[in-house]
Amino acid sequence: xxxxxxxxxxxxxxxxxxxxxxxxxxxxxxxxxxxxxxxxxxxxxxxxxxxxxxxxxxxxxxxxxxxxxxxxxxxxxxxxxxxxxxxxxxxxxxxxxxxxxxxxxxxxxxxxxxxxxxxxxxxxxxxxxxxxxxxxxxxxxxxxxxxxxxxxxxxxxxxxxxxxxxxxxxxxxxxxxxxxxxxxxxxxxxxxxxx
Amino acid sequence: xxxxxxxxxxxxxxxxxxxxxxxxxxxxxxxxxxxxxxxxxxxxxxxxxxxxxxxxxxxxxxxxxxxxxxxxxxxxxxxxxxxxxxxxxxxxxxxxxxxxxxxxxxxxxxxxxxxxxxxxxxxxxxxxxxxxxxxxxxxxxxxxxxxxxxxxxxxxxxxxxxxxxxxxxxxxxxxxxxxxxxxxxxxxxxxxxxxxxxxxxxxxxxxxxxxxxxxxxxxxxxxxxxxxxxxxxxxxxxxxxxxxxxxxxxxxxxxxxxxxxxxxxxxxxxxxxxxxxxxxxxxxxxxxxxxxxxxxxxxxxxxxxxxxxxxxxxxxxxxxxxxxxxxxxxxxxxxxxxxxxxxxxxxxxxxxxxxxxxxxxxxxxxxxxxxxxxxxxxxxxxxxxxxxxxxxxxxxxxxxxxxxxxxxxxxxxxxxxxxxxxxxxxxxxxxxxxxxxxxxxxxxxxxxxxxxxxxxxxxxxx
Numbered sequence: 316x317x318x319x320x321x322x323x324x325x326x327x328x329x330x331x332x333x334x335x336x337x338x339x340x341x342x343x344x345x346x347x348x349x350x351x352x353x354x355x356x357x358x359x360x361x362x363x364x365x366x367x368x369x370x371x372x373x374x375x376x377x378x379x380x381x382x383x384x385x386x387x388x389x390x391x392x393x394x395x396x397x398x399x400x401x402x403x404x405x406x407x408x409x410x411x412x413x414x415x416x417x418x419x420x421x422x423x424x425x426x427x428x429x430x431x432x433x434x435x436x437x438x439x440x441x442x443x444x445x446x447x448x449x450x451x452x453x454x455x456x457x458x459x460x461x462x463x464x465x466x467x468x469x470x471x472x473x474x475x476x477x478x479x480x481x482x483x484x485x486x487x488x489x490x491x492x493x494x495x496x497x498x499x500x501x502x503x504x505x506x507x508x509x510x
Numbered sequence: 511x512x513x514x515x516x517x518x519x520x521x522x523x524x525x526x527x528x529x530x531x532x533x534x535x536x537x538x539x540x541x542x543x544x545x546x547x548x549x550x551x552x553x554x555x556x557x558x559x560x561x562x563x564x565x566x567x568x569x570x571x572x573x574x575x576x577x578x579x580x581x582x583x584x585x586x587x588x589x590x591x592x593x594x595x596x597x598x599x600x601x602x603x604x605x606x607x608x609x610x611x612x613x614x615x616x617x618x619x620x621x622x623x624x625x626x627x628x629x630x631x632x633x634x635x636x637x638x639x640x641x642x643x644x645x646x647x648x649x650x651x652x653x654x655x656x657x658x659x660x661x662x663x664x665x666x667x668x669x670x671x672x673x674x675x676x677x678x679x680x681x682x683x684x685x686x687x688x689x690x691x692x693x694x695x696x697x698x699x700x701x702x703x704x705x706x707x708x709x710x711x712x713x714x715x716x717x718x719x720x721x722x723x724x725x726x727x728x729x730x731x732x733x734x735x736x737x738x739x740x741x742x743x744x745x746x747x748x749x750x751x752x753x754x755x756x757x758x759x760x761x762x763x764x765x766x767x768x769x770x771x772x773x774x775x776x777x778x779x780x781x782x783x784x785x786x787x788x789x790x791x792x793x794x795x796x797x798x799x800x801x802x803x804x805x806x807x808x809x810x811x812x813x814x815x816x817x818x819x820x821x822x823x824x825x826x827x828x829x830x831x832x833x834x835x836x837x838x839x840x841x842x843x844x845x846x847x848x849x850x851x852x853x854x855x856x857x858x859x860x861x862x863x864x865x866x867x868x869x870x871x872x873x874x875x876x877x878x879x880x881x882x883x884x885x886x887x888x889x890x891x892x893x894x895x896x897x898x899x900x901x902x903x904x905x906x907x908x909x910x911x912x913x914x915x916x917x918x919x920x921x922x923x924x925x926x927x928x929x930x931x932x933x934x935x936x937x938x939x940x941x942x943x944x945x946x947x948x949x950x951x952x953x954x955x956x957x958x959x960x961x962x963x964x965x966x967x968x969x970x971x972x
Contacts, residue, residue, distance in 0.1 A: 347583035354581040356667075362564040362572030366537045371575070376589055383590050420544040426551055432559040441569060446571055468575040475654070492535060499570045
């Protein structure tokens with residue numbers, strides 16, 4: 316039986332979990348803000364190794380939890396993004412190793428390490444590519460932009476898109492692939508121009 | 511140097527870039543097979559430029575995937591918390607029941623207004639208009655299923671065959687979608703009802719909220735109302751509180767006539783029959799909506815495994831194995847407005863608590879029964895946030911039995927097994943300090959398949 320307690324007017328949502336890791340509310344708030352800011356970069360480095368959307372989501376979830384568990388060890392004088400990306404890349408490596416054991420085949424540790432190094436060491440290039448991607452996306456037709464937004468990475472949405480327009484699902488996937496290829500070429504063309 | 515500047519490794523064989531593109535594209539769409547992994551290993555090993563080219567391709571894939579996400583500190587925190595509950599369940603040694611009073615709501619329905627950090631790619635993405643805050647047990651979907659807590663974006667469709675779903679919009683409007691219904695959330699102020707029934711509870715910020723159908727637009731002027739769309743008999747409106755304007759539309763969208771409806775009034779708008787506010791409504795709002803209103807009660811948000819129970823309440827059998835919850839926790843509404851003639855004294859581990867005589871309370875019974883199934887990860891974890899104070903949580907078998915007569919629905923059958931209440935072996939309840947949210951982590955197991963506890967809240971209006 317629990318009596319009601321005096322209500323704080325603006326109770327933050329992290330009180331229960333912070334008690335577990337013994338973090339202050341300010342640290343919890345800072346953690347969530349830093350991870351949200353770094354999330355695009357975490358997503359990028361992990362997705363370089365783990366491309367399946369469901370696996371990617373699992374690895375990112377695992378990485379975020381590890382970052383939280385180790386947040387007390389984070390030195391604020393160093394960049395958060397690099398520190399967090401290292402943890403995320405390690406989570407991706409662990410996932411690939413486990414997958415290799417499960418399936419009986421997979422990328423070697425050496426290649427995983429090499430991809431981790433390249434992925435973690437090309438932040439500026441990655442930033443530039445994303446900036447160029449903006450322009451390449453804007454150059455697509457509105458219909459193609461809409462299709463990418465609605466269908467990319469979700470089988471259910473792609474199937475629904477195909478059904479509504481009386482098209483075959485395979486045609487939708489082919490179109491998505493061609494659009495991805497076109498964006499990749501567009502970025503590389505622009506990179507070539509800029510260099 | 512651009513990453514496109516990678517040279518072909520073997521001019522007689524397939525172009526290296528083309529091969530890497532083929533493998534990268536395949537990796538983006540499906541798991542690579544052994545031969546493809548071997549080929550990738552051979553092409554990339556020791557070649558940093560080739561690795562960069564490959565990662566450049568997967569980055570496009572990653573950016574497109576990510577464009578669908580809107581990442582905020584709030585959702586980061588939700589992910590952490592969701593996992594923490596799961597980890598605690600499996601890793602913490604069992605040391606007896608632990609009940610912790612905490613300083614604030616955990617998975618409460620607090621929609622934070624923290625700064626939104628947009629994903630890096632600015633594809634045209636509809637804004638978030640609201641969030642799913644309740645999904646009734648036994649709900650079935652006609653289209654893409656949604657999840658509890660999921661965001662609803664502008665243009666998002668909810669297609670529900672049975673059950674009900676509640677969406678809280680950012681402006682505070684609460685919309686109950688009751689199956690069989692298809693509704694499109696065009697914006698915070700505009701929902702298109704293609705067929706079926708929905709109920710809207712509009713706060714001060716939602717004035718002007720409109721439910722549009724093929725025949726009519728129903729414009730709220732500060733109220734609570736229901737709209738039903740029936741293909742054979744047009745659009746039906748009932749106003750429970752306040753005032754609405756209902757506009758009958760022609761096929762070209764022009765307004766043919768307008769009628770004002772006030773609390774207690776109903777109306778039917780149909781292109782062939784016109785506007786009728788006098789006749790009997792062909793839409794049985796009471797039968798369709800009363801169970802939803804009852805099931806929700808004063809609960810503002812259901813989280814995790816918590817599901818509003820909206821099956822028939824009279825004669826309910828809540829003994830072990832009779833009403834299985836399949837990993838969910840059913841929140842069963844019980845008596846409302848019970849004025850305690852005598853003070854209610856309940857003994858718990860944290861001491862004795864008394865609810866004063868004369869206090870008016872509503873009761874919700876939380877029911878979890880895994881039957882003879884095995885425990886699922888993250889099952890039994892969730893919470894409910896109420897719009898009123900929680901005055902007591904009754905969680906021992908003895909206290910539950912002692913209060914059944916006062917609060918239970920007529921004809922409900924309970925067990926007298928000692929494991930009915932929460933166990934000393936891992937069940938946890940956390941009550942927020944503001945007294946409006948209870949978070950639970952229940953651990954039933956074969957042989958002791960049932961967990962129940964009762965939440966008493968201060969009755970609204972008292």
